[in-house]
Amino acid sequence: MPKYSIVVPFHNEEDSVTTLYDRLKATMEQVGDTFELVFVDDGSSDRTYRLLEEIAAVDSRVLVVKLRRNFGQTSALAAGFDHAQGDFILAMDGDLQHSPHEIPNFLAKLEEGYDVVSGWRAQRGDNFIMRRIPSRAANWLMASLSGVNIHDFGTTFKAYRREVIHNIPLYGEMHRFIPALASWYGASICEIPISNPPRDSGKSHYGISRTFRVFFDLLTIRFLLKYMTRxxxxxxxxxxxxxxxxxxxxxxxxxxxxxxxxxxxxxxxxxxxxxxxxxxxxxxxxxxxxxxxxxxxxxxTASHRAPYTIDRVIRLRSEESLLQ
CATH class of the missing domain: 1.20.58 (Methane Monooxygenase Hydroxylase; Chain G, domain 1)
Incomplete structure (x- = not known):
C-alpha cells in the first residue's frame, strides 16, 4: 500500500499531461516514500486519455480512471479519492498551474498532525476584475458562513488524511467546500501559500458565470453545516x-x-x-x-452511491505483484 496518493483530474489537458507526470514523478521520488499517481480522465475529447494510457502502460505507480463522460471536477475528484489507496491524499489540477515542487510542504503539514492542508494563492496572476475580485468576495463569504478561517476555498491544491476525505460525500460542485465540510467532522485545518502562475497552454474552464453558481453553493453549504442532520x-x-x-x-x-x-x-x-x-x-x-x-x-442507512460512472481503470501490475 502506498503512503501517498496524488489525485489529478484531467479534462482536455493533452498539452500538460506528460510534463505534469514527469514533474510529479521527480518530486515524489525525492520525497522517498511509496506513492501512487491517480489520474482521472473526466470525459476528455482530445488525446488526454491516450497519453494517460501510455503513461500507465510503463509505470505501475500510475492508476488511470476513465469516466464515461464529463461529470465535472467534483465528481472527477471523488472518483480519484475513491480509488486512492494512500494514507495521505493530495489533489491538484492538471493544467500545470499547481507546482509539484510544493507538494513536500503539504506533506510536512500532514506529518505535523493536520487533517486538511489547503493551498492559498496569495499572489494570483489572473485577471483582477474578472477573477480576483469575485474570488475574494466569494472566499470572504465562505469563511464567514462556514466559520473556517482560510483565505482560499477555490483552489484544488489541497492535502488530506485518508480517513477524513473518505468521510466527506462529494457531489455537484462541493469540492471547494471540503474544508468547511471537514470542519463539521472535527478535522484540523491549516493553510499554506502556493504559487499561481498563468496557464502555459490550453483554455481555462472557469469564467465569471461560475461566480453566480458559487453564491447558490454558499447557501447550500450554510444550510448543510447548520441543519444537515436536523x-x-x-x-x-x-x-x-x-x-x-x-x-x-x-x-x-x-x-x-x-x-x-x-x-x-x-x-x-x-x-x-x-x-x-x-x-x-x-x-x-x-x-x-x-x-x-x-x-x-x-x-x-443507505449504501454509498457514486456521483460518476467509470468506463475503465488501468494500472500496470508491478513485477513484485507478478512474482507473488
Missing part, C-alpha cells in the same frame, strides 16, 4: 410560525364574527385569505421538514 429544525420553525400566526388571525376573525356578527368575508376577506394561506403554508413547511428528516435517516 432539517426539521429549519423548516419546522418556519412552518410552526406560519401555523401559529395564521391560527391567531383566524381566532381573531372568529371572535369578531361571534361578538359583533360582522360578515367576515365582506369586511375582512383579505385577512381571512391570508390566515388560511399562512396555516396551509406552515403545514407544508412542517411536512417538508419531516421529509428532510426521512432523507437524513435514509442517508445514514
Amino acid at each position: 432539517p426539521l429544525h429549519f423548516f419546522g420553525s418556519i412552518g410552526a410560525l406560519g401555523v401559529v400566526s395564521g391560527s391567531l388571525l383566524a381566532m381573531w376573525l372568529l371572535v369578531l364574527k361571534v361578538v359583533t356578527g360582522q360578515h367576515i368575508m365582506d369586511i375582512h376577506g383579505p385577512i381571512f385569505v391570508i390566515a388560511g394561506i399562512m396555516i396551509l403554508a406552515g403545514i407544508q413547511m412542517i411536512g417538508i421538514g419531516l421529509l428532510g428528516e426521512l432523507q437524513v435517516r435514509h442517508f445514514h
Whole structure:
C-alpha cells in the first residue's frame, strides 16, 4: 500500500499531461516514500486519455480512471479519492498551474498532525476584475458562513488524511467546500501559500458565470453545516410560525364574527385569505421538514452511491505483484 496518493483530474489537458507526470514523478521520488499517481480522465475529447494510457502502460505507480463522460471536477475528484489507496491524499489540477515542487510542504503539514492542508494563492496572476475580485468576495463569504478561517476555498491544491476525505460525500460542485465540510467532522485545518502562475497552454474552464453558481453553493453549504442532520429544525420553525400566526388571525376573525356578527368575508376577506394561506403554508413547511428528516435517516442507512460512472481503470501490475 502506498503512503501517498496524488489525485489529478484531467479534462482536455493533452498539452500538460506528460510534463505534469514527469514533474510529479521527480518530486515524489525525492520525497522517498511509496506513492501512487491517480489520474482521472473526466470525459476528455482530445488525446488526454491516450497519453494517460501510455503513461500507465510503463509505470505501475500510475492508476488511470476513465469516466464515461464529463461529470465535472467534483465528481472527477471523488472518483480519484475513491480509488486512492494512500494514507495521505493530495489533489491538484492538471493544467500545470499547481507546482509539484510544493507538494513536500503539504506533506510536512500532514506529518505535523493536520487533517486538511489547503493551498492559498496569495499572489494570483489572473485577471483582477474578472477573477480576483469575485474570488475574494466569494472566499470572504465562505469563511464567514462556514466559520473556517482560510483565505482560499477555490483552489484544488489541497492535502488530506485518508480517513477524513473518505468521510466527506462529494457531489455537484462541493469540492471547494471540503474544508468547511471537514470542519463539521472535527478535522484540523491549516493553510499554506502556493504559487499561481498563468496557464502555459490550453483554455481555462472557469469564467465569471461560475461566480453566480458559487453564491447558490454558499447557501447550500450554510444550510448543510447548520441543519444537515436536523432539517426539521429549519423548516419546522418556519412552518410552526406560519401555523401559529395564521391560527391567531383566524381566532381573531372568529371572535369578531361571534361578538359583533360582522360578515367576515365582506369586511375582512383579505385577512381571512391570508390566515388560511399562512396555516396551509406552515403545514407544508412542517411536512417538508419531516421529509428532510426521512432523507437524513435514509442517508445514514443507505449504501454509498457514486456521483460518476467509470468506463475503465488501468494500472500496470508491478513485477513484485507478478512474482507473488
